[in-house]
Amino acid sequence: MTTADMTSSGTQTGAPQGADAPDGILAARRTALASKVRPGARVRPEHARRHNRVLVLQALYRAEGLSRADLAREVGLTRVTISDLVADLIADHLVVELGVRADSRPGKPATLLDINRAGFAILALDLSKDAMFRGVVTDLDGIVLHREELDVTGLTGDDAIEAAGVVLDRLQQAAQAPVLGVGVGSPGIVAADGTVLNAPNLGWYDVPLQSVLAQRSGLPVQVANDANSAALAERTFGGADENLMLVRVGRGVGAGLVIGGSLVWGASSAAGEIGHVVVGTDGGETCACGKVGCLETWLAMPHLRERLDAAPDAEARTAVLVAAGERLGIALAPVVGALDLGEVVISGPLDVLDGPLLASAADTLRARTMASVHGHQAVRMTELGRDIVVLGAAVMVLTGQLGVS
Numbered sequence: 001m002t003t004a005d006m007t008s009s010g011t012q013t014g015a016p017q018g019a020d021a022p023d024g025i026l027a028a029r030r031t032a033l034a035s036k037v038r039p040g041a042r043v044r045p046e047h048a049r050r051h052n053r054v055l056v057l058q059a060l061y062r063a064e065g066l067s068r069a070d071l072a073r074e075v076g077l078t079r080v081t082i083s084d085l086v087a088d089l090i091a092d093h094l095v096v097e098l099g100v101r102a103d104s105r106p107g108k109p110a111t112l113l114d115i116n117r118a119g120f121a122i123l124a125l126d127l128s129k130d131a132m133f134r135g136v137v138t139d140l141d142g143i144v145l146h147r148e149e150l151d152v153t154g155l156t157g158d159d160a161i162e163a164a165g166v167v168l169d170r171l172q173q174a175a176q177a178p179v180l181g182v183g184v185g186s187p188g189i190v191a192a193d194g195t196v197l198n199a200p201n202l203g204w205y206d207v208p209l210q211s212v213l214a215q216r217s218g219l220p221v222q223v224a225n226d227a228n229s230a231a232l233a234e235r236t237f238g239g240a241d242e243n244l245m246l247v248r249v250g251r252g253v254g255a256g257l258v259i260g261g262s263l264v265w266g267a268s269s270a271a272g273e274i275g276h277v278v279v280g281t282d283g284g285e286t287c288a289c290g291k292v293g294c295l296e297t298w299l300a301m302p303h304l305r306e307r308l309d310a311a312p313d314a315e316a317r318t319a320v321l322v323a324a325g326e327r328l329g330i331a332l333a334p335v336v337g338a339l340d341l342g343e344v345v346i347s348g349p350l351d352v353l354d355g356p357l358l359a360s361a362a363d364t365l366r367a368r369t370m371a372s373v374h375g376h377q378a379v380r381m382t383e384l385g386r387d388i389v390v391l392g393a394a395v396m397v398l399t400g401q402l403g404v405s
């Protein structure tokens, strides 16, 4: 490491620490994070360096305190390179020193490092609920520090966009630490650039939500479909396999796919849209989309609750749930088989989904896939509860801004 490197990496060392830094400095830091290029960087193999920064941050994010020597081993870089990278990351307030390891040998104290988990805030929004926009402020571990809710009954189009902006304003005011970025889980089909292509319930068609909210807040913003967001949450905070499908059941049925730890977008940004896949050749109810026997007609809550309410007794109710689970299993089997998924996670009302429906889906999946390979296939409910979408939105920010998940 040369002195010039030190100087270059230290352009922010004169800045006050953390939340006490003046707005201008914070804005500069945000801009730097957004572009992932540090100010003052000279011409050099910046891409390799950026890649190495991400490796270090990811190793620290997934561990509970590592020394520089641990990092060198884990990441596969030299001690000198690690020390250089760590100095940069400490100057950027992204990494902190925790103190000396308790079992250090005398004379060779190992200082433990961690990602600055409490030093930054993430703002996350869930726009997928009926009549309610929700938002949270989290730290880098997805710990919820503050909540906002806004009744959006009847709001569509520009009014709904404005409502999302109001929730974001409130979160921004509530944040106690420099904000790393904003993540949004939106209903409908969302392109990779954060444009909501189609969200009929909100009357949104080709709404550039990401750029609208970025302009409003001055922060980096990322928008994805709510089921995709939920799938990311399950991967990072739910302990899920890195090849998973998350199925969200509510007013409709959607899914998010994570393969090799990465979200799958698909050719039309509509990967995981299994709700309007026809399951079976035996007819069924006519769907809102015009087809007959779509998965949604079996599984979406309005259809399912209507059928449960009409059931005369407990036995009939169970039969309704078993039939819905079977259709879900029929829809899942070819996807699990084709992609060799490690697990399928279901998110939605526990009182209806957990029990006979889930068991029936698992049985059907087992019966319809190759038992020796996929027989162990887990189908389970998520344990992340109602925060699953906002947690996934926080993961988008972690990944987009720091490269960690």
Ligand SMILES: [Zn+2]
Residues within 6 Å of the ligand: 275, 276, 277, 287, 288, 289, 290, 291, 294, 296
């Ligand atoms: Zn349909």
